[in-house]
Amino acid sequence: MTLRSEELPPADWPTLAGTELAPVWPLLTPATGRILVVRDGDRLVGCWALLQAAHVEGLWVAPDERRHGRVFRQLLRGMAGWVAEADLPGVLTQALTVDVADFLVRRGARPVPGTTFLWPRAEVNRCLR
Secondary structure (H helix, E strand, O other), rough: OOOEEOOOOOHHHHOOOOOOOOHHHHHHOOOOOOEEEEOOEEEEEEEEEEHHHEOOOOOOOOOOHOOOOOHHHHHHHHHHHOOOOOOOOOOEEOOHHHHHHHHHHOOOOOOOOOOOOOOHHHHHOOOOO
């Protein structure tokens, strides 16, 4: 068969269960994301999402304050307020330690498979050449 690529309609996003997009697509809306799929006949053989998402990054607390939790709680409340104020469906973040990963999961964060990369637009554009 011949491969064909197409945009997956939002009503069909649930069909991505079992792919790496399973934890991601529930946060998307038609205004904040698009999903490209590749089919071989009727069979889904690939997918990739373009999503507009805020990314919270660079959390740091002074080493002598980490055991108290008070600085972190202040940061967490403030950032949660910003996320709510911006009416975001969610945010991306990363964990550099198992403790942070466990904390995030306990509070409802969904692990996304893989390693996160920043891919500058200029480099993405080179793929079009």
